[in-house]
Amino acid sequence: MRALKINNQARKKEQDKTRENKIPLRNDLENDSDVMEVDEQSDTLSKEIFSSNKGKERGTEEGIFENRNNLENSSITNLQLNPVQLLSEMAEPRINTIGTEGSLERNRQIEIMKYLNEQVISKYFGSIPEVFRIGSLVLSPEIEKSQLRSSNMFSIPAGITNGRSFDKDLLRNNDEMKNNIRDNVLETLKRSGQLDYLNTTKLLNDKDWRIVVDIDFYYDRPKGKVVFHKDTVGRTMFVNLNFNNDIDILGPEYIVNPPIIPDHINKRRLHPTFEQNLKDVTSGLEEPTEIKVAIVKPFGIVSFVDELIHHSSPYRDHRGIPISLVPMEILLRNSEFRKMKVANDFTNLVVNALPNKTFSNNDLQQMGLEPHQIHYLFNSITNFQMRSLLHNNEEYKRLKGLVENSTADAGVRQFIGLVEDTSNISIYEKEYLKELGLFPDQINFLFPNPIPMERIRLKLNGNVEYEQMTQQAKQYEQFMSNGFLRKEQLITEKLMSEDEANALFDKYNKPDFSKAKLATVGDIALPQAGTLTRQMSNRNLLAAFKEPRIEKRQFFRTWVQAVHISELPALVADTGFSPFNVV
Structure with missing residues (x-):
């Protein structure tokens, strides 16, 4: 990422400029429809979204919602930013790519995905699990000495298959692939700016805490899993999704700064420094008005602060109402x-x-x-x-x-x-x-x-x-x-009046965005989600991007966690920072 230098005064001016440019967003019945009718107001919103000279939060037509700060694919090098500023700049998910076409970094990820895909197919027959825990990386202050460990460091959350089980170890006797996965994770942390935050806060040097990165391989994410959630089990700071896509695809839909859930906060086990930085960041964030969506370029990375958003797989298939x-x-x-x-x-x-x-x-x-x-x-x-x-x-x-x-x-x-x-x-x-x-x-x-x-x-x-x-x-x-019917088809074919079509789509054409799932507290209600404008609902967005059918929705997910040594196995909690053996 290019060197980024923002002082508090410049940041305030940018926020004021964004507020001046902001227009009212629609809150009508069509907000949750993928094919909403666009009136003059929402048409103005469309132009704002795709205009390259508007506020930085909007993105450009070539890279829709790529980054609120138009960051480049390298680490932030200006460490004059304090931790709160760094974290604030990550409040909006960042969309990068892993290297460029033909680069070492991109080819390495392609080979990792190809290898794991073949291993899963060869070791599982019939019904193949959705997601596998590949291992965990304990970060060392000397980052290059961090080593990949097997997935038995922690109990694996429900719904995740142990990809390092004795009889079906996806990485057995392949030290080169383990090192490649480690290098891929470290490259991701650099590109996302997360490593800069860890260095600036000196969390890597805290003798009572360890930064542990759990690594999951999604063999194929089912398209029907559309529900807001957090990936955290109470200690996650950052999440990265490295997609195995050679074409533009839809990334997650998300809400920035969702309502605070007291029960969830009470059950969190975050590092005190990170928790205080979170409070400082959220105090300066506005209430959400949109359900946003990321467009992921080939071999893209979506990175976010898990505690600052709810996210969901994109609601992408029902561009109309099912026949x-x-x-x-x-x-x-x-x-x-x-x-x-x-x-x-x-x-x-x-x-x-x-x-x-x-x-x-x-x-x-x-x-x-x-x-x-x-x-x-x-x-x-x-x-x-x-x-x-x-x-x-x-x-x-x-x-x-x-x-x-x-x-x-x-x-x-x-x-x-x-x-x-x-x-x-x-x-x-x-x-x-x-x-x-x-x-x-x-x-x-x-x-x-x-x-x-x-x-x-x-x-x-x-x-x-x-x-x-x-x-x-x-x-x-x-x-x-x-088959699916678009709302305008029902109206132009004179099958229904506009009011009838609006009522029908309002009733049926919604993903279940009325709730979110949190591992810490279970299902929570999101009554305000129904009043938020969805970027996916905008007809101009659909015209600008219509995701083609892809064979598999395949990606890495990395959970970056600060874990107190009391929660870790003795070997990992060792106060020394010598590199751990790969197992």
Whole structure:
């Protein structure tokens, strides 16, 4: 990061400037929708977000929300900043990258991720756990002497699989990979500014405390896990997420300076210096007005002070409301959807109904078949279908005998001729066959009403329009299982009024941001979250970035903790700072 020099007076001017530029943010029903309608006010907000010459908290179009201070990818070198200033500058999550394309640092992380991914696949079959504890790093004042230790230093939190278990050790007999992971973690601490804070506060030299970095490998973070939380178990200072992405992706959504939870604070076990710095920082932070989101560049790092934010995996898939949640009577107002629905219902009926089940003209009308389709089933027949029906029919054999004996009238001869014509397939109407002189019982045999399913199946065999309906039925199934409708679609298609669409989206199109999960106290209510504007809800943001499908949401998570020696195993709590053996 480039040298950064901020004094208190300059910082106050910057805060005042930001307050002057700030505009009111929307608090309407659309705040939690990923596809909110943008009025003049929110459009102004969009321009502010993406304007490169606005307040530093907004970011730029090339690197949306990259860093409130536009920091570079190197450590802060100006240690004239005091710890509170350093921590304050980390209140907003920082987004960096691990090295540049082709650099040693980036290639090292790529190789680590590739190795761990292959190890997990080779050692686990069927259901693969989501996250593995790879080990812990005890930081030494001589930082390069810090060593990676196995994950049995502490009890592993629920939901995390021990990646160093005896039978499935992901790093067994691979000292080079252990050292690579250590170097990757140290590089991350430098780029995030966290190492500068630890050096400035001299926490690395406190003989009664150890700085321990727990390292987790997320093999694949499920996309459905959308809930605000803290990663801390009561002693975490910083968290880093190193993503294994070669394209831009969405990082976490987060709230800066969420409401204080007294029970959580009472259960924290933070280093006194860090706790006092936290108090000083939070006293100067404004109440949150937004749920923000990070855009992560390839091989990006998201770093944050865990106690200063709540964060969540991004709510990124439901850019509209799931089709299954829109009332069917609303969807049926759309002619194309109605065709797909009728095709699905009718083809399912053809496949599943009993052969002798009969259907009247009215039955098929109510199902939604078009008049010409119903006419075909009740009033039309091909010569091929007639041959199939009549080849063993005794009355038909009698008529054929009359023709062979030259005693049949002209109508019968013409009828037998068209039935026996195998040169092509032709369609004949019921009225035409009546004109040939067929008796009513013969007409009724060929055109029963109600019509049994076995006759419907015969008439549909090889029918081009029915084949099209089977394709529409498949589209319907896919549409209902995977499809989403945007609010503007419901309105522009005149399926719903704007008020109705707003009410529907307000009811259904929300991630569960009404609560947060904290390991220290369990679930807590976040009633104010529903009133916060979501950056993901802004249509201009969605237009600027739409995350492509990625195979896995894979990343490292590092928890930087200050741990009192009373909580550590004797080996780690040793008052000496000699390097520990890699195990």
